[in-house]
Amino acid sequence: MSKHQEATTAKRRWRSMLWTVLAVFFLAAALPSASYLFAQTSSGELPQRQFSEESETNPRSDMWRSARRGEGGFTNQSGPYVTNELINNSGENYRQIRMGPLTTVGGWFLVVVFLAITAFYLLMGQKKIDGGRSGQTVVRWQTYERFLHWLVALGFVILAVTGLSLLFGRTVLIPVFGHVGFSAWAEVAYSTHNLVGPVFAVALVVMILLFIRHNVPNKTDLQWFKQGGGIIGNKHPSAGKMNGGEKVWFWVGVFALGLTAAVTGFIALFPNWGFQTREIMSLVLILHATAGILWIGLFLGHAYIGTLGTEGALEGMTRGRVDVAWAKQHHDLWYQDVLASGEKPVSEEELKARKHQTGPSGSAAGQQGS
Ligand code: HEM
Incomplete structure (x- = not known):
């Protein structure tokens, strides 16, 4: 082949390569566009950018705004509770309360109670006989009263440790154990909390029914409170089987906070009773955690007075005498x-x-x- 023929063949090759590349690009663009055109002709209109001349507002943002406001629209989702709702803001509201005041105020409350009890012990020492x-x-x-007391106490400690782990996992445990370590513990804590909770609730109700007779308020309690329970100083105000302080623990801690935690726990654990909307569930979870935190705060006081705080009190609950x-x-x-x-x-x-x-x-x- 002459030099001239070789150059012509090379030119032809380049030209055909160029056309091939252009054809590939054209087809790559044309084929999807063909289905687009097909869809347009078969189903009528395609969504268009319809900004008006006057305003530069995308009308779709109005759609998202109304979805956020919870306005009803069309959905093919079906079910007994949340339907016809694309975005539900209450979940975000709940998240903000849980990650905000519940964890910060709740956490500091427990720290302050613990420090106050420690300071009290260091300053005052044990109340001796x-x-x-x-x-x-x-x-x-x-025996049956002690058995019940320690059964409830064991359940309480398990629920407190697992519950606090779930509530303060992100702020306290993830920085210590890392994400993988915490997620392994969180799974155990979550299942244990949900299993122990209902058993504890039943034992708690039995305890309330058995101990209520010792805790009926009377005038002696007023005198007991007037004298500050004899906590400071050497006075020993009169008391029946339970003193005013123990009755506060019973009615505020065991009865009010205990039953609140138990009832809200059941509502959260069985969300299929028909009234549990997302808003109600958020409220129930906030109440559950708040009651739990306050109860743990009071419990620290009860456990302190029953052990380190008072000589001779614990043996009543251990050996019975x-x-x-x-x-x-x-x-x-x-x-x-x-x-x-x-x-x-x-x-x-x-x-x-x-x-x-x-x-x-x-x-x-x-x-x-x-
Ligand atoms: C694990 C820590 C605990 C310790 C060391 C402890 C200790 C004691 C002691 C020593 C008594 C007897 C007080 C007396 O004889 O006057 C007592 C009574 C009592 N405890 Fe506990 N306790 C603990 C946990 C709990 C828990 C978790 C609950 C309930 C959720 C509870 C509920 C009660 C009740 C209801 C009484 C009888 C007082 C009354 O009826 O007013 N205790 N505890």
């Missing part, structure tokens, strides 16, 4: 009732001897809380 123990004891709590000196100091009117009922104080030695006689199980003293 004046003049020491007598060595004589009387029955304070029966309390020292007579403790009974006279903290619950004088109740102690008189105990004596009036015919019960006689028993010395520690006699209790040991009784236990020895009857063995570790099934002793008479054991049944009465030894």
